[in-house]
Amino acid sequence: MATATQAPATAAEMTGAEVILKALADQGVEVVFGYPGGAVLPIYDAMFKSNYVRHILVRHEQAAVHAAEGYARSTGKVGVVLVTSGPGATNAVTGLTDALMDSVPVVCLTGQVATHLIGNDAFQEADTTGITRPCTKHNYLVKDSNALARTIHEAFHVAKSGRPGPVVIDLPKDIQLAKSPYVAPEEVEHKTYRPRRTPDPQAIEQAVEMIAKAKRPLFYCGGGVVNAGPKAGELLTQFVRMTGCPVTLTLMGLGTVPASDPLFLGMVGMHGMYESNMAMHDCDLMINIGARFDDRVTGKLAAFAPNSKKIHVDIDPSSINKNVRVDLPVVGDAGEVLAALIAQWKKKKAKIDDAALAKWWDQIKKWQARDCLRYKASKTIIKPQYALERLHALTKEYEPYITTEVGQHQMWAAQFMKFERPMQWMTSGGLGTMGYGLPAAIGAQVAHPDRLCIDVAGEASILMNIQEMSTAVQYRLPVKVFILNNQWMGMVRQWQELIHGGRYSESYTEALPDFVKLADAFGGVGLRATKPSEVDDVIKEMIKVKKPVIVDCAVDQKENCFPMIPSGAAHNEMLLGPEDQASKKTSDEGLALV
Amino acid sequence: MADKIETHTLSVLVDNEPGVLARVIGLFSGRGYNIESLTVAEVDASRHLSRITLVTSGTPMVIEQIKAQLDRLVPVHAVRDLTTEGPHVAREMALIKVVGSGEKRVESLRIADIFRARAVDSTIESFVFEMTGSPEKIDAFVNLMRPLGLVDVSRTGVVAISRGAKAI
Numbered sequence: 182m183a184t185a186t187q188a189p190a191t192a193a194e195m196t197g198a199e200v201i202l203k204a205l206a207d208q209g210v211e212v213v214f215g216y217p218g219g220a221v222l223p224i225y226d227a228m229f230k231s232n233y234v235r236h237i238l239v240r241h242e243q244a245a246v247h248a249a250e251g252y253a254r255s256t257g258k259v260g261v262v263l264v265t266s267g268p269g270a271t272n273a274v275t276g277l278t279d280a281l282m283d284s285v286p287v288v289c290l291t292g293q294v295a296t297h298l299i300g301n302d303a304f305q306e307a308d309t310t311g312i313t314r315p316c317t318k319h320n321y322l323v324k325d326s327n328a329l330a331r332t333i334h335e336a337f338h339v340a341k342s343g344r345p346g347p348v349v350i351d352l353p354k355d356i357q358l359a360k361s362p363y364v365a366p367e368e369v370e371h372k373t374y375r376p377r378r379t380p381d382p383q384a385i386e387q388a389v390e391m392i393a394k395a396k397r398p399l400f401y402c403g404g405g406v407v408n409a410g411p412k413a414g415e416l417l418t419q420f421v422r423m424t425g426c427p428v429t430l431t432l433m434g435l436g437t438v439p440a441s442d443p444l445f446l447g448m449v450g451m452h453g454m455y456e457s458n459m460a461m462h463d464c465d466l467m468i469n470i471g472a473r474f475d476d477r478v479t480g481k482l483a484a485f486a487p488n489s490k491k492i493h494v495d496i497d498p499s500s501i502n503k504n505v506r507v508d509l510p511v512v513g514d515a516g517e518v519l520a521a522l523i524a525q526w527k528k529k530k531a532k533i534d535d536a537a538l539a540k541w542w543d544q545i546k547k548w549q550a551r552d553c554l555r556y557k558a559s560k561t562i563i564k565p566q567y568a569l570e571r572l573h574a575l576t577k578e579y580e581p582y583i584t585t586e587v588g589q590h591q592m593w594a595a596q597f598m599k600f601e602r603p604m605q606w607m608t609s610g611g612l613g614t615m616g617y618g619l620p621a622a623i624g625a626q627v628a629h630p631d632r633l634c635i636d637v638a639g640e641a642s643i644l645m646n647i648q649e650m651s652t653a654v655q656y657r658l659p660v661k662v663f664i665l666n667n668q669w670m671g672m673v674r675q676w677q678e679l680i681h682g683g684r685y686s687e688s689y690t691e692a693l694p695d696f697v698k699l700a701d702a703f704g705g706v707g708l709r710a711t712k713p714s715e716v717d718d719v720i721k722e723m724i725k726v727k728k729p730v731i732v733d734c735a736v737d738q739k740e741n742c743f744p745m746i747p748s749g750a751a752h753n754e755m756l757l758g759p760e761d762q763a764s765k766k767t768s769d770e771g772l773a774l775v
Numbered sequence: 776m777a778d779k780i781e782t783h784t785l786s787v788l789v790d791n792e793p794g795v796l797a798r799v800i801g802l803f804s805g806r807g808y809n810i811e812s813l814t815v816a817e818v819d820a821s822r823h824l825s826r827i828t829l830v831t832s833g834t835p836m837v838i839e840q841i842k843a844q845l846d847r848l849v850p851v852h853a854v855r856d857l858t859t860e861g862p863h864v865a866r867e868m869a870l871i872k873v874v875g876s877g878e879k880r881v882e883s884l885r886i887a888d889i890f891r892a893r894a895v896d897s898t899i900e901s902f903v904f905e906m907t908g909s910p911e912k913i914d915a916f917v918n919l920m921r922p923l924g925l926v927d928v929s930r931t932g933v934v935a936i937s938r939g940a941k942a943i
Contacts, residue, residue, distance in 0.1 A: 310794060315805050319849040322793070339849055372790070373852050499843035502836060 197329055197357040198227035201290065204333040206233040207366050210261050212252065212627055213237070214245040218265025219305055220292025223357035234261075237627055237656060240648040242269050244620035246276020246347075247646070250285045251624025254607045255582050257410060259340050260624065262289040267305030270351075271312065275614060277347045278316040282611025283433065284408055286345035288336050289317075295355040296324050309351045318346030324353065326361040334369040343376025344497040345408055376496060380513035380521055387509055388468070388492050389525045395466035396537035397544075398426040401449060401478075404433030404610070405471020405495060406515045407603045413516030414603045417470065418442065420523050425538055427545055429457035431472045433610045436600030446545065450478040451746045452592040455553035455755055456545055458744075461486055462752035463544070470494040471515040474505040475611070476774070484751035494518045553744045553757055554596055563713050565590065565665045565736040569597035569637070572663060575720045580605065581633035584621040586642030587613045589671035589742045594637040616645030619662060623649055626658040633661070633724065640666040640733075641690055650703035653729040661723050662731045664696060667738045675741045679756075680748070680767045696733035705729035748774040778834035782811065783858040784865055784935045785842065788943055790850040791817050791825040798848050799827060808833060808841050812867075812910075812932030824852065826943075828934045853943055857935050865935040869913045870895070871904045875924030883923040890916045901926075 195203070201224055205213065212235045217225045228236060239245040242264045249260025260280075264273050270291040280287045294303040310322045319339045321332050329352075336348040392398060400421055406413045414437040421428045421444050428438050429449040438445045447454030449461055458480075461467070467489045472478065474493075479485045482504065491507040493500075494515060501510040511518055525531075556566045583598050585591040585608040600606050607625065609617040618636035626634040636643075643664055653660050665671075673688040697707030706726045710719040716734070723730045745756045749771020755761075789795045796815055803810050811830040818826040831841055838856070846854045857863040871892070873883045876899075883902060887894065892906035906916060910933060917928055937943075 311797070314794065314798060315801055320794075343847075371849075374849050497847060499840065499847050501843070502839055506836065 195361060195363055196223065196227065197326055197352070197359055197361040198223040199231070200330050200361045200363050201333060201352070201357070202227050202231055202233045203363055204330050204366075205261060208334065208337045209258070210234050213261045213263050214239055214248040214252070214624065215263030216242050216245060216265065216269060218269050218292060220266035220294060220354050221263060221269075221290075221352075221357070223354065224263065224290070224292070224352075236263070237623075237652065239620065239652050241646065242272035243275050243616065244623075244646050244649045244652070246273050246280065246287060246289065247614070247617050247620035248624035248627070248649075249287050249289075250276065250280050250283075250617075251584060251607055251621030252628045253285050253287060253624075254407075254621075255604055255625040256628045257604065259286045259288055259337055262287060264289065264291055265305065266292040266294055266309065267307045270307055270309040274312060274316055275612075277313055277349065279609055279612040279614045279617060280347040281316055281318060283609065284345050284404060285347070286340040287347040288340050289347060289349045291349055291351050292357075293322070293351045293353040296353045297355070299353065309349065313349045316347075317349050320349035320351065322351040322353075323356050326356055326359045329356060329361050330364045331369050334364070334366045335371055337366075338369075338371055339374060342374070344405075344500075377512050378496070378514040378517055380494075380511050380518045382521070384509060384511045385518070385521045385525050388511060388522060389529055389531050391466060391490060391492060391509065392424060392426075392468060392526075393529070393531040393533060395533060397463060397465040397541045398424070398468065398533065399460050399464040399466070400426055400428035400468045400470065401431070401461065401472055402428065402434050402437060402470045403431035403472025406434055406437040407471075409471065409515035411603060413514075413519060414438070416516060416519035416523060420519055420526070423523065423526055424533055426468075426533070427460055427542070429453070429460065431475070431478055431610075432595055432608060434472065435595060435606045436603040439601040440599035441601060446549075448595055450475075451480070452596065452742055452744065454596075455551050455744050455757060456548035458746060458752040458755055459548045460545055464489050467491045468494075469507070470518065471496075473500045474503070476504070479504060480746045481749055481751045486752075551757065555758075556740075559737070560713060563710060563716060563734060563736045565593050565667070565740055566597060567713060568665060568710075568716055568734050568736060569593050571716045572635070572637070572720055573598050575717065576633060576635065576724065579633040579724070581635050582607070582622070582625040582629060584608065584618040584625065584634070584636045586618040586636070586638045586645075587615045588639045588642060588673075589667075589675065590637055590639040590642075590665040592672075592742045593665070598637070615642040619643060619646050619649045619660070620652075622660040622662075623653055623658055626653075626660050627656070630658070634659075635661045635663055638662050638664045639671060640664050640668065640693055640696070641670045644694075647699070650700070650705055650729055650731070654704040658729065659727050660729050662729075663723070664731065664733050665736045666693075666696070666733050667736050667740070668693060669738060672742070678741065680772060696731050700729070700731035703729070705731060707731050707733065709733045709735070711735045747771060778836065780832050780834060781838060781858075782830060782832045783838050783856055784863065784933060785829045785831065785845070786853075786855045786857055786935060786943055787827040787829060787845055788852040789825050789827060790852070791823045792850060795825070795850045796827075798850070799829075799845065802844055802848065803831075806840075806844065808837065814932040814934050828932070830933050855937070855943055857937055860937065862938040863935050864938060865909060865933050866907055867910050867913055867931055867933050868905070868907045869917070869928060869930045871906070871917060871920055871925065872901060872927035873904065873920050873924045874901045874926050876900060879923045883920060886916070886919050886923075892916060
C-alpha cells in the first residue's frame, strides 16, 4: 500500500484536513456538529482557515450525533459529525446506534492516532472501527491519503442510499496532515453498493390484485415512507384515498398521512390507538409500507393479525420475513413503489368492494367510539395529556418541529401532538435513547432557525443531555424544552406498577434540580406551571420568548399511559385505562419481554 | 416454531479489505446465527476479491435472514446458497496425526490407503495423513484413526462450488 507521503505528484497541494473539508463542501454539507480534541486538531485548524462549513460546538459527543440526526430528519439531508479519537468516538456510539436503529443518514468523522501508533494503546486511542462495526451501516479507516477523498464521497453515498444509516470514517492524524489528492464526488462510484429502488412490476400487479380483492384492508406504514422523501408521503396519502382503506402509522411514520385525514386511524402499537390495533388484529389484508414489524407494533407474534394476508414493501430485503412471514414481499423505495401502485391501480381501474369496505368501516367506527385517549380531567392538577393537548392547540399554527426524549411523555406526545406532514416529528424509536430530544431539537433548529422547535421531555430524560442548553444559548437557538415533570421515571414506574407488584425500585428521582433556575443559569429562560389554569399562559410565553426556554410543567405523578398492549399480549387484549389494569395479569412470557 | 433446522452451504464473494471477515463473523455472533464452518481466501488478486464458504444451520426463515443480512453488508458482492441453487461440490481438507507402533501403525496406513489419504510426514512413531473429501468422509476416517493413536486433527472447513457452467 502507498503510504501517506507517497501521494502522486499530480496531487493538488492540499493537506488531508483540507481535502476533508473540501469533500464535505462538495457534498453540500452546510453544518457540522462536533467537539475538538487532539486527534482532530488538524481538521479544526483547517476549519479555522476556511469557511467551507459551519461548525456547531456541542457539549458532549453523544449530543453531536443526536443533533446531526435532528438536522437530518428535519431536512432529509445527511447529518455530519466531527469528533476526536478515543473518548470522542466512544461517546458517539449511543448516537450512532440510535441512527442505525432509526435509519438516519449520518456521516461521523472520528479522529484517530497516527497510523504508526495504531494498536499501541496510544493516548486517546480506541479501536473505533472495531467498536462501531455493529452500530454503523458501514465504517472506514483511512490509512492511505490517496483513498481519503474517495472514501468520504463513498461514505455519503452509503449513508443516504438504500436504507439510510450512520457511517463512520476514522481518520488518523498523520493522514489529516499529509498532502493528499482531491477527487470530486462525480468521479467516485461505489464498486457494488447499489440498493434496489425500483420494484418488480409483477409484484406490483399482484399487490394491486390483492388490495382490490380485500374485504378488511389496512395500510400499516412507517419511517421508510419518511425516508423516501416528502413526495412519498403525498403518494401514500393519494393512494390511501384512492382505495378508501383505513391507514395506521408507526411511531416513526407519523405525519406521512395527515393526522386530520378521516382515513387515518392514529398510531399503532404498544401505546397506539385502540382502533388501530383492533383493525390490525382483524384485517384480512395488511399493506405494510416502510415499517418493519417491530415488537412494539406486533405484540405477541403468535397472535399477530391471525387472519390476514400481508404485503410488505421495504427497501431493505433483510427486513422482510424477519419477524413476520409475509405473503408478498416488494423490495423497493417506498416512493417508487407507491407511484407504481397508483399507476397500476388506475390502469386496472381497480376498486375495493363497496359493501365490504363499508362494513369494515362500520366496525372501525365502533372501535373509534371507545375514545381510547380519554382521560379524567382535573381542575387542580395538571394531567400530562391536558398539557400536551394545550401545547398542540397553541402551537399547531406554527407547524412546529417536535422532538422527544423517551418514556411516557414520548408516547403521550405521539398520541396528542398531531402531525399533518412528515419530517416534523423526531423521536428515538428503535433504540429508545433518553437524552435524544434536546440535541435533536437543536439540530432541527439549526436547520430551521426561524421555526418553532420543541423538545417534549420528561424530567429524568432531560437530565441525560441537559448540558446542551449551553450549546443552544451559544448559537442563539431558541429551542423550547417542555418538561412533563412527574418526578418519576414514568414508564419504569408504570411497568413496576402493572407488572412488578408496585415495588417502585429506584424509579423516583429525589433531589431534582429547580429547572427554572437551571434554565436561568444556562442563560435561557425558565417557566413553570403547577396548575391547569397556568398551562396556556406558560405555553404562550414560551412561544413568545426568542431564547432557549425550559418549561417545568408539574404534572400528575400517578398518571399512566394508556391505551397499552401489555408485554406479551395480543392486539385485542389492550388495556384501555386504569380500570382495566387490575383484571389482567401479565404472562410469564410477557414478563421476560422488554 | 415447528420449522426444521436445515444446514446450508453459502458462497459469499467479498472485497478483500481489512475488517470484512470481522463484519461477517460479527453479523453471525451479533444476531445469534450458527457458523458450522467458514473458510476464506483471496480468489482474484487483481480485483481484490475473496471468497467465503460458510456452512450454517437454522430454520428456513433464519437461513433467508442470514442471506439477506450478508447481502446488505457493503463490501459483499454476491451471496449464493449452494444448497438450494442446484447441485454443488463440497470438499474439505484435513491433516491428521496418528502416533503408534506395531500392528496399529500398519493398520492406520492400510486404512489411509483405502481412504486415499497420503502420508505427508512420517517418523518412527508417527504419521501425518493428508486427505481431501466430503466432511462425512473425513469424519469417518478420523473416527477410524481414533483407536489407532489419533493425537491431532486440523481441518480447513468446507470449500464449495456449484456444478455445471454457471459461475458466482
